[in-house]
Amino acid sequence: MSTKNKILDAAESLFATQGFNGTSLREITSQAEVNLAAVNYHFGSKKELIKSVMSRYMNELSPRLESALIEVCERENLNLLEVFSAFIEPLLSLNDFKENGTSNFLQLLGRGYSDSQGFLRWFLTTQYPGVINNFVKAVQKAYPELTAEEMFWRLHFTMGTVVFTMSSSDALMDIAKSDFDKTMDIAGVIKKVIPYVAAGVSAPLL
Numbered sequence: 001m002s003t004k005n006k007i008l009d010a011a012e013s014l015f016a017t018q019g020f021n022g023t024s025l026r027e028i029t030s031q032a033e034v035n036l037a038a039v040n041y042h043f044g045s046k047k048e049l050i051k052s053v054m055s056r057y058m059n060e061l062s063p064r065l066e067s068a069l070i071e072v073c074e075r076e077n078l079n080l081l082e083v084f085s086a087f088i089e090p091l092l093s094l095n096d097f098k099e100n101g102t103s104n105f106l107q108l109l110g111r112g113y114s115d116s117q118g119f120l121r122w123f124l125t126t127q128y129p130g131v132i133n134n135f136v137k138a139v140q141k142a143y144p145e146l147t148a149e150e151m152f153w154r155l156h157f158t159m160g161t162v163v164f165t166m167s168s169s170d171a172l173m174d175i176a177k178s179d180f181d182k183t184m185d186i187a188g189v190i191k192k193v194i195p196y197v198a199a200g201v202s203a204p205l206l
Contacts, residue, residue: 004005006032006040012053016107020050051123054112057105060097062128064090069134078142081198086138088194092187100154103169103186110163150205158197165193 010032014023025046029036043049055160068086075082094101112120125132139151146154165172176182184192 003032005032006034007039007042007049008053008056011049011105011109012056015050015053015111016104019111025049047119050120054108054120054124057094057097057101057108057125058124058128059165061090061094061105062131064093066130066134069131069138073134073138073141078138079198080139080142081195083135083142084194084198084201085139088187088190091190100186102190103166104163106166106169106186110167113159113163135161139201145205146201147205154201154203157197158201161197161200162193165189 007028011023011028014027015030017022018027025036025039028049029039032038039049065087068090069083072078072082072086073084091102091106094105098104112124136151137147166189169186172189173184176184
């Protein structure tokens with residue numbers, strides 16, 4: 001494995017479990033068994049390393065997700081459950097890209113919000129605008145009465161739900177097994193949360 005990939009793998013693991021703020025470059029270099037100069041050489045800064053960790057996943061996810069959203073937007077009588085369901089297969093495909101890729105990516109995405117990494121959100125929206133633009137277009141088609149302001153609030157609440165669910169997914173799967181004798185995986189968790197967030201975004205306007 002190249003030095004660059006060793007650093008990326010170590011950073012991804014630590015960022016997902018400890019958060020971006022809670023992980024130091026020294027911890028990353030220790031786990032990757034490289035020196036600090038290697039991080040500076042390949043990435044230049046911690047911010048650039050964070051971007052690179054996310055880009056590995058987004059470069060795989062973005063084309064699939066854009067295609068799914070474009071396809072769903074072409075449907076007649078589109079509803080929001082169909083819009084949000086378009087995320088399922090592209091997200092699950094990350095498991096083919098990397099072991100536990102879906103869970104890892106969603107945890108990292110959640111960290112980007114819970115750790116107040118504003119630069120990361122800006123990077124994702126500017127670097128991968130097709131995902132956001134096609135998603136907003138699909139939401140608008142499914143619910144044309146939704147104002148820009150109301151969409152902002154509802155998608156913000158949706159992200160909060162997804163972040164909390166993914167950050168506690170292991171605990172939720174344990175509870176499902178112990179309390180309801182249901183064996184769940186990350187795909188099952190995603191399929192549980194999709195109808196919930198779709199119903200929230202499609203709630204009647206007050």
